[in-house]
C-alpha cells in the first residue's frame with residue numbers, strides 16, 4: 001500500500017532516509033529523476049523546466065539533464081538553485097531562459113513539500129506567466145506549486161495528503177526506497193489493488209452456504225432492499241431482513257434470496273438503514289455485543305442522543321457515518337471534521353473501540369491504529385442509498401470471515417471500483433447500478 005504523508009511527515013521521511021539509512025540527497029534526487037524520466041511522455045520534443053530554489057528544483061534539473069541526454073529540446077527557467085545539477089545543466093549547454101516560451105511540456109519543479117505560503121515576488125510573477133501562456137501540458141513534480149494550473153502531478157515515494165482533495169490526475173512514483181521505511185512516520189495508507197488482492201478470501205471447493213455466515217439486517221423501505229440485496233450479492237451465506245410488512249413484501253420480489261423473517265442464528269447485525277430513529281437500538285446493541293455489528297444511518301442518529309452506547313462498542317463494531325453523522329456522535333464541529341478528518345477520527349478512536357469509516361470523496365477508514373483511504377470513488381455516486389448499499393456489503397464480508405477492518409476496506413473498495421468503472425458510461429451512478437455489478441469478474 002502507498003503511504004500518505006502531510007508536509008511534516010514528508011520532511012520526517014527525508015530526515016530519516018538521510019540520517020538513519022545513509023541515503024544521500026543526490027541518491028534520492030537521481031532516483032527521483034530516473035522515475036520521472038521513465039514516466040514522462042517522450043514522444044514530444046520541447047520541454048521547459050521551471051526550477052525552484054530547493055530539492056524540488058534539483059529534481060527538475062536532474063530530469064532536464066536526462067532529457068538533454070536523449071537530445072530533447074529542453075530549457076530551464078532557474079533564478080536560483082545551489083545544487084550540483086544546476087551547474088551540470090549549464091555546463092552541458094541546457095539553455096537557461098527568463099520567460100516562458102512555447103513548448104510541449106512544462107515541468108513545474110518550483111516547490112515541493114518544503115514550500116510554505118504565500119508565494120510572492122519573482123515566483124508569483126513566474127507562476128502567473130506559466131498559467132497565462134498555457135499552450136503546453138503542465139506536469140508538477142511531487143506537489144503542484146501553489147496556484148499552478150497543473151494537468152498532472154507525479155508524486156515521489158508517498159501520496160501527498162494535500163492532494164487527497166484535488167481532482168488533478170496524479171500518480172505516485174517509487175524512488176528506490178522500500179515502503180516499510182515510511183511506516184514509522186505515517187500510519188495513513190491508500191488502499192490499492194495489491195492490498196485488496198492480499199485480503200480477498202477465496203472460496204474452497206468443498207464449501208457450503210453455512211461457511212459464508214449469516215447477516216441480520218434491521219432496516220426499512222428502499223434502504224432495506226438495497227442493504228439486504230447488497231449483502232446477498234456480496235456473498236453472505238444467509239441474509240435475514242427484519243422489517244415492516246410492506247418492506248418485506250417488496251423485498252420478496254426485489255431480493256428473492258433474502259429471508260424475510262427473524263432468526264436466532266446469525267453472526268452479524270446491520271442496524272439502521274431507514275429503520276427510524278425511534279427504534280430501540282440500545283437493546284439490540286447491548287444484547288449483541290458478542291456479534292459483529294454494522295451501525296449506520298438512523299442507528300447513528302439514535303446513538304447521538306444516547307452517547308453512552310459508544311462506551312460499550314467492541315473491536316468488532318463498525319460505525320459508518322458521513323461527516324454530519326460523525327459530528328453528531330462525536331460532538332466535533334463539522335468544519336473541523338472536514339478540515340482535519342484524520343485528527344478528529346484519531347481523537348474519537350482513542351475514546352471508543354471499533355472501526356469507523358468516514359464516508360465522502362475520500363472514504364477514510366480508521367481501526368484505532370491505522371488509516372486506510374479509498375479514494376477511487378467519484379462524485380457521480382453521490383446520491384441516496386449508496387450508504388445503505390455499503391452497510392449491506394460490509395455486513396456481508398464480516399459474515400464471510402473478513403477481519404473487521406478488512407471487511408470495511410474490501411466493501412468500500414469494491415463499491416468505489418464499480419463506481420469508477422460505471423463513471424465512464426454514466427453521468428449518474430445509482431445504488432441499483434452498483435448492485436447489478438457486485439461480484440462481477
Ligand SMILES: NC(=O)C1=CN([C@@H]2O[C@H](COP(=O)(O)OP(=O)(O)OC[C@H]3O[C@@H](n4cnc5c(N)ncnc54)[C@H](O)[C@@H]3O)[C@@H](O)[C@H]2O)[C@H](O)CC1
Pocket residue numbers: 013014017028029032052053054055056057058059110111112113114115116117118119120123141142143156157158175
Ligand atoms: N524524501 C523524498 O521524498 C524526496 C524528495 N525530494 C524532493 O525534495 C522536495 C522537497 O525539497 P525541499 O528542498 O525540502 O523543499 P522545496 O524544494 O519544496 O523548497 C524549499 C525552498 O523553497 C523556499 N521557499 C519555501 N516557501 C517559499 C515561498 N513561499 N516563497 C519563496 N520561497 C519559498 C525555501 O526557503 C527553500 O529554499 C520534495 O518535494 C521532492 O520534490 C528529493 O529530491 C527526493 C527525495
